[in-house]
Amino acid sequence: MSESPETREQPGWKWGPFTFRLPFYHSRLLWPEFIQGMLVAAATGLALVPIMTNAFGLSFEEAVALSFIHSALIASAVIVFGEPYAPGWITPVLPLVLFFVIGNYEDPQMRFQAMTALSLTFALLVLLLGITGLGRKFVIWLPETLKAGIILGAAIAALHRVFVKDADERLLQQPIAITLACAICLFLMFSLPLQRMEKKNKLIQTLAGLGLLPGFAAAAIVGPMVGEVEYNIEWGILIPPFTDAFSKASPFVNGWPTMDMFMTSVPLALISYVILFGDMVTGNEIIRDGKRWRRDEKIDINPTRTHYSLAIRNALMGFFAPFFPTQGAVWAGVHVVVVQRWKQGPEAMKSLHSGLASYYMMGLPIIFFVLPVLTGLRPLLDIALSLTLVLTGFACAYVAMAIPSTNTSRGTVLLIGTSLAFFEPWIGLAIGVIATLALVGWDRVPEPIPDEDKSNEEPSS
Template identity: 30%
Template sequence: MAFYFGKQREDGAEQPYALGPLKLRLPFVHYGIEFPDWLQGAILCVVPMGISAVIMDVLGIPFELAIAFIIINNFLYLLHTSFGDPSIAGWVTAGIPLYVSFLSGFPEGQERIEALIALQILVAVIFLLMGLFKGAEKLVEKIPISLKAGILLGAGFAAIFGEFSEGGRVWTMPVTILLGAAFGFFMMFSKTAAPLRARYGLFRYIAQFGIAVPFALSYVIGIIIGEVQMPEISWSFVAIPFGEIVSSYSIFAVGVPSFDTFMKALPLAVAAYIIAFGDVLVVNSLLKNADEVRKDEKIVFSPTRNSIIVSIRNFIEGIFMPFLPLSGPQWTGGQVLVLNRYMNNKREQIDSYWGGATGIFWGMSIALMLGPVVTLFKPGVNIGMALTMLIQGYLCGYLGVDLLKNESNLQKGIAVIVGAILATKGAAWGLGIGLILWFILEREWIKTTLVQQRVESKDFS
């Protein structure tokens, strides 16, 4: 059981916090340190490192500066778990190909950076409005089951398609990544793993590190078979050149984007929110499952709080450091890792969800500042990103199917169509066609009209 100095939680209640509605929680004061989650986060620093190549290519910046962007973004994740939002935050990942395509339409340099600033600020505004007016909560409650399931299925399909498509990460090192996926899925989801965890202490200890151990095993195998290059270790700390970032890439350096640039970015900002909304559905479902398993602690997820904090992160980055993957509501892979360990242990082993949820980002952010860690894992960035996306695909798929288990065949069919279109044509197409299908198929317009006609005919007779 983790040790901390603050008030202990009553059984079945929320973990204690400070500052009233802000729900501030600090390590050692409101929750204890969970060493496995810190270590898992440190190893998985390879996941955010995976976006460095895209940032370098699109924005034309060196590797060292791209890593600095990633470190700052990682520390901003802690705004969520420090202020009462249980989400393991992340990027708006599924839209990355759309952002790259959009930005490629602008000349490299100042104009491209201005376009990214405009996109990120617009995303921040949308999240803020949805948060202040409780739009996210209303969407979670009111959106039809067929559309919820379709969004989840589409996110799952897109994640899997992206990894296995021509030019996908799987084919850059197929044996290494597929072995890592097999190890990871076995440890986290197989029917055999549960009794092994219950019977053997060593297996239970290894399993609590999530995909960190499968990643490490596959990374070593990849080096042995020649699919992964030997790392070149640097023993220095990673510098964060705040001055250079603000003087070269912030809104103060390149200026406020023009009205025309904002208008060009607006459709993509709306599409990014639609994509991100799928992550809100996922985290809402995952945390409900956790509450059902761990009765000793109540985890409260508010889409409003989540949206406002996501907005703050996007505003900070849009003004000072435009970040290509944008700031989203959840990192599905990380959410599963933390919840999987939390739900498979009792309070005696893991006192509170918040220790792991915050610890994974403390471990990851600190590791990203250590030169030996960054250079050790640099050759394995594709492995980490691939494992994360494959887990996201699996998870979104089973959550979408689970939503439909008690629903009609009509709703199941609409969900599959929405998911397929979303994965192949984008979020706007998927959601638009889903709304049309819901409107013309699920609403009982004809039945209502016939009943009214019968009533009217009786009245006139």
């Protein structure tokens, strides 16, 4: 039976397992997402600039050039490969990566070589899991309790990083600005009383539809008033020095990693995949929740395709702008923002793919060329990163808590989440598997990946 027009997928050009959706032709520009992406996504992407200048020997301009490449590769997940997730970093891995690279290598050249080794090893691992189909099998066979524990672990880890681990560097330096941004965004996005008011008040509906932007803008305005933000805006156009950055970072000029670097990167690549796996589960569950409200659009969930696109993006990053782990599958904080507005119906967002493409500036991160914006965002980088982590933690928590159906399962989920957040990933995962088997059993559901044909059916009365 042919698919009805009401449930068809957003059109695009197929190439292999992927779908290329040309911006402004296949994807419609949506201004709320576009504006948020210009400010929040760019600011978060630039959060790596201080690390690259302090520990990797790059100038501010060279670090911006590498950040541009990272952002373009991230946007390609939506536009070139047709992924239905808001892509981003594998954020929880970043501290482990920096400890591994900076702690083991003194020379910036060798540090970039280690980043190349990590990127290429991870790309190969993900490619093999995609070719063999094991990646999809992992998703299908994951029990519900362990799945929820992984998601809750991401929530605990994200909030722990903001309020405990990095508090001295970020929260205590800009307490009012960060608290204000987080409070406004949480209220506008998740408040049940406000959602009831939205139906009667057009202004509240518009503000809620802006997602991260109102909180971020409030912090940018109030920050200088309380002495937590100081702007030093420079005017002009910045042409990022791609050649200079390439010569310092790329293995084609900088030199290839040693075999020892590749070998020592394997454990961290495996740990990264465990966390990436949780991100993919989270992305699927957020889409599944959205499908309860949007039965008019088909969303193609394909874990094998996701593995292929991740392998390609990480390999390209390793060759041209090595800085692992910027090429992940899901930026949960942004993913939930876009899906939340998509859930409001075709009038708010006709296609999820248009919302995602708009958030990533239709694949054209022009903001990296505008010097006033770059220098204006500079003092807001820590606010953007903290805001993203808090929303990630909240979104992961509400998704995780909705999965378990028994009290024993809920307690087990908390045990697994805490273990994954505070122990080494493999220790936490081992605890999770043992706890699931011993306390709940392998509680796998028959259809753990959203099935579009089934999800488009009306529920039986």
